[in-house]
Amino acid sequence: MTTAAVPASAPKPLNRRLKGWPGWVLLLGVVVVALLIGSTRSTGPLTDADRLDGIAQRIACPECDGESVYESQSPAAANIRIQVASLIKQGTYSDDQIIAYVQTNFGTKTQLVPKATGFDAIVWALPVFAGVCAIGGLTVAFRRWKLAADTVPTEQDRTLVDDALREQDDGR
Amino acid sequence: MLAATVNGTLGHSVLLIGLVCATFGALATVYGIRTGDGRLLRSTQRYAFGVAGAGIAAFAVMERALIQRDFSLKYVQQVGSADTPFIFNITAIWSALEGSILLWLVILVGYTAVIARRFRKRLDDPLVAWALVVMFVVCIFFFVLTLGPADAFKAGPLGVTSGLGPNPLLQNHILVLFHPPILYLGYVGMTVPFAFAIAALITGRVGERWLTETRRFALFAWGFLTIGIILGGWWSYEVLGWSGVWGWDPVENASLLPWLTGTAYIHSVLVQERRGMLRVWNLTLLVSTFALTILGTFLTRSGVIKSVHAFSNGSIGPYLLGFFGVIAVVSLGLIAWRGDRLRSPGAIDSPMSREGAFLANNVLFTIFAFVVLLGTVFPLIVEALQNRTIKVGSPYFESLSVPFGLILLFLMAVAPVLPWRKASAELLRERLFWPAWGGVIALVVPLAFGATGFAALLAFGLGGFAAGAASRQLILATRRQGLRGLIGRANGGMVVHIGVIIVAVALVASTTYTHSSTLAMQVGQVKRYGGHTFELVEVQGFTTARSNGVRVQIKVDGGQAYAPAITTFTNFGSNIPTPSVRNGVLNDIYLTLDPGSKPGDTTASIKVFIKPLIIWLWIGGGLMVLGTALSGFPGKRRRLPTDPTSALIPSTDRPPRDDDAPASTASDERPSEEIVSV
Numbered sequence: 001m002t003t004a005a006v007p008a009s010a011p012k013p014l015n016r017r018l019k020g021w022p023g024w025v026l027l028l029g030v031v032v033v034a035l036l037i038g039s040t041r042s043t044g045p046l047t048d049a050d051r052l053d054g055i056a057q058r059i060a061c062p063e064c065d066g067e068s069v070y071e072s073q074s075p076a077a078a079n080i081r082i083q084v085a086s087l088i089k090q091g092t093y094s095d096d097q098i099i100a101y102v103q104t105n106f107g108t109k110t111q112l113v114p115k116a117t118g119f120d121a122i123v124w125a126l127p128v129f130a131g132v133c134a135i136g137g138l139t140v141a142f143r144r145w146k147l148a149a150d151t152v153p154t155e156q157d158r159t160l161v162d163d164a165l166r167e168q169d170d171g172r
Numbered sequence: 173m174l175a176a177t178v179n180g181t182l183g184h185s186v187l188l189i190g191l192v193c194a195t196f197g198a199l200a201t202v203y204g205i206r207t208g209d210g211r212l213l214r215s216t217q218r219y220a221f222g223v224a225g226a227g228i229a230a231f232a233v234m235e236r237a238l239i240q241r242d243f244s245l246k247y248v249q250q251v252g253s254a255d256t257p258f259i260f261n262i263t264a265i266w267s268a269l270e271g272s273i274l275l276w277l278v279i280l281v282g283y284t285a286v287i288a289r290r291f292r293k294r295l296d297d298p299l300v301a302w303a304l305v306v307m308f309v310v311c312i313f314f315f316v317l318t319l320g321p322a323d324a325f326k327a328g329p330l331g332v333t334s335g336l337g338p339n340p341l342l343q344n345h346i347l348v349l350f351h352p353p354i355l356y357l358g359y360v361g362m363t364v365p366f367a368f369a370i371a372a373l374i375t376g377r378v379g380e381r382w383l384t385e386t387r388r389f390a391l392f393a394w395g396f397l398t399i400g401i402i403l404g405g406w407w408s409y410e411v412l413g414w415s416g417v418w419g420w421d422p423v424e425n426a427s428l429l430p431w432l433t434g435t436a437y438i439h440s441v442l443v444q445e446r447r448g449m450l451r452v453w454n455l456t457l458l459v460s461t462f463a464l465t466i467l468g469t470f471l472t473r474s475g476v477i478k479s480v481h482a483f484s485n486g487s488i489g490p491y492l493l494g495f496f497g498v499i500a501v502v503s504l505g506l507i508a509w510r511g512d513r514l515r516s517p518g519a520i521d522s523p524m525s526r527e528g529a530f531l532a533n534n535v536l537f538t539i540f541a542f543v544v545l546l547g548t549v550f551p552l553i554v555e556a557l558q559n560r561t562i563k564v565g566s567p568y569f570e571s572l573s574v575p576f577g578l579i580l581l582f583l584m585a586v587a588p589v590l591p592w593r594k595a596s597a598e599l600l601r602e603r604l605f606w607p608a609w610g611g612v613i614a615l616v617v618p619l620a621f622g623a624t625g626f627a628a629l630l631a632f633g634l635g636g637f638a639a640g641a642a643s644r645q646l647i648l649a650t651r652r653q654g655l656r657g658l659i660g661r662a663n664g665g666m667v668v669h670i671g672v673i674i675v676a677v678a679l680v681a682s683t684t685y686t687h688s689s690t691l692a693m694q695v696g697q698v699k700r701y702g703g704h705t706f707e708l709v710e711v712q713g714f715t716t717a718r719s720n721g722v723r724v725q726i727k728v729d730g731g732q733a734y735a736p737a738i739t740t741f742t743n744f745g746s747n748i749p750t751p752s753v754r755n756g757v758l759n760d761i762y763l764t765l766d767p768g769s770k771p772g773d774t775t776a777s778i779k780v781f782i783k784p785l786i787i788w789l790w791i792g793g794g795l796m797v798l799g800t801a802l803s804g805f806p807g808k809r810r811r812l813p814t815d816p817t818s819a820l821i822p823s824t825d826r827p828p829r830d831d832d833a834p835a836s837t838a839s840d841e842r843p844s845e846e847i848v849s850v
Contacts (some may be wrong), residue, residue: 019605039626071414112565145519
């Protein structure tokens with residue numbers, strides 16, 4: 001079977017044309033607009049129960065083994081939920097104010113997230129440090145590999161490879 | 173009393189026999205290797221079978237003791253009860269420390285026997301022999317634990333005629349039968365690739381051969397760990413009553429850590445097989461994965477960390493910590509010793525290559541594992557250094573996991589279409605175009621339905637992008653090979669990717685868009701919430717031999733009645749909520765009963781959660797399992813068995829296609845299962 005030669009000036013197939021830069025620019029535009037709309041429009045009013053859930057997930061149950069007030073079924077957690085619900089019902093406090101109130105009244109045992117100050121800041125700083133090290137390490141490694149790849153093989157290297165390939169072919 | 177004597181004595185006896193078999197197995201194998209005695213080495217299979225027989229017998233004896241309610245044993249006093257139903261009496265064996273270690277042991281000895289059987293014709297091969305030595309040594313450690321600090325057959329106080337039974341959370345759902353053993357199959361399975369890694373280091377055969385020996389074992393263990401984690405999420409959802417699947421609890425984190433490093437390994441191992449690179453990295457990942465299983469067990473079983481899942485608090489901690497230290501020192505020492513042989517002959521030419529993407533993926537998984545480990549152990553560090561207690565809860569992990577998740581989704585989109593060596597911009601533009609539009613659709617459709625939030629929408633978009641890339645690979649593979657295009661490591665891996673994407677999208681949707689409300693209702697009253705109606709039909713009491721409680725009947729949308737309950741286990745006195753869930757393709761309706769209701773009441777307070785896409789978590793998990801199984805089948809062979817894995821790929825008779833990208837070879841576009849040896 002013979003294949004007809006395609007003239008160099010022939011138009012590109014539709015699939016190819018779509019995949020050109022205009023198609024990508026259009027795609028990027030749609031993504032940016034969609035993300036802008038999605039991230040700026042209102043989520044609608046939260047119910048008191050939704051707010052209670054959100055706040056309860058940020059408070060540790062003071063008597064439990066690692067559970068938040070949201071997860072725990074213990075009486076202590078139930079008590080805190082009742083108090084938070086009553087503060088939400090008053091409608092005058094923000095979420096952060098309610099959490100601060102709980103921590104004042106129930107102690108630091110209710111703190112579920114380490115502070116970003118003092119010794120506790122380490123738990124926030126180390127992941128960032130690890131990320132920076134990783135990016136730096138990868139950059140150095142790729143640069144080193146690129147330098148190694150740019151090395152031009154000598155005639156001796158080429159002979160060595162040819163011999164090895166010949167040897168392998170003979171072996172088969 | 174006679175049965176009691178029999179169970180205790182028999183249990184200790186078989187454990188002792190197992191210890192002796194494992195010790196002699198290890199010593200005989202080392203002696204055989206040193207003297208080159210092939211006959212002796214071939215006989216080590218018997219020791220492995222002896223070890224397996226002893227471990228299985230010990231497990232069986234403990235089950236017998238639980239079934240017989242042999243309350244002369246301290247462990248049965250702790251977890252057994254005359255009232256516990258048969259099925260939960262069987263599962264009671266892994267409901268506390270000593271039995272969990274027995275479960276670990278029985279799976280470990282099983283793997284040891286499988287290795288001895290699988291490699292029975294090569295037992296005189298030093299690589300296999302050393303791997304068996306490592307398995308025997310790990311067995312010795314666990315036999316010592318079961319005879320010492322985690323002795324399940326220890327006699328208890330006399331005169332006890334019943335016990336409390338398992339923790340109420342462990343006798344409340346059938347998943348207790350499946351989740352722990354399956355998780356342990358994955359956890360303990362990581363011992364096998366670790367054993368071969370150590371054997372490769374000892375023998376100096378650090379090439380690619382040992383990887384191929386253990387490829388399926390690593391995949392098998394990873395697959396079970398995946399199933400175990402998913403079942404754990406399902407169990408949490410069905411039992412704990414807070415409607416979540418993952419709480420970043422230390423015990424959950426302990427299972428996630430080896431999964432993260434194991435996932436990194438099953439990607440980076442492809443680079444070593446293909447290019448002979450990342451040898452030290454792969455060894456380190458395998459050692460880390462195994463070491464993390466031990467560290468995780470230490471964290472969750474020693475009592476150093478409090479967790480709702482940590483059903484034990486024994487004196488096992490120093491043993492596990494010591495063993496962890498030995499693993500770390502020996503492994504790192506061996507890697508340093510073999511440093512000269514571990515130098516990679518090649519280089520990664522470009523970050524825009526498949527190996528470059530694998531490396532980036534590995535770095536991400538490793539840093540994420542570090543973050544999870546740091547968050548898990550940070551309270552211990554603070555307590556040790558500053559003598560104060562702090563908590564690191566889910567908000568910390570969730571805030572840090574978002575960027576990792578998004579970058580991983582992006583890598584999952586780009587990596588499958590990348591060729592080895594180097595990709596040009598034109599190639600990427602060509603191959604990523606339609607997958608990227610898949611991402612746009614996945615972004616715009618939820619937006620049209622009212623979805624909000626930058627991170628969630630970006631996750632949907634990247635998920636669609638990644639799903640498009642994985643689907644593209646599968647379509648290409650099935651076009652060429654028919655249904656065979658679905659099997660093999662690369663193609664099965666794409667099925668796993670689709671499963672992961674579905675899980676990720678479902679997790680994002682269910683955590684971002686869950687809504688809830690508390691409905692205070694009277695019997696006969698109908699209330700509306702979230703587009704559904706809820707009618708309280710009745711408030712009932714119930715009593716069983718081990719519990720009593722209150723249950724309400726709620727009609728949803730005028731149809732089927734659902735029955736959330738609160739159960740009080742009389743032996744413990746604690747209230748355990750039992751949610752009732754209406755599953756749906758788009759939303760689950762999750763109902764819990766608030767405390768305070770009494771049988772016969774005419775009012776009740778019901779909490780209703782509307783949780784989007786939850787069912788897709790289990791569907792995605794199922795796809796991950798299916799993909800893992802498909803990956804276990806051999807793909808198409810293209811190499812001679814004697815070819816080194818980094819050998820050139822023979823040319824094929826496929827004519828060039830119009831859409832073959834100029835910057836890649838034909839083989840780059842093919843699923844890599846065709847490229848790597850099997």
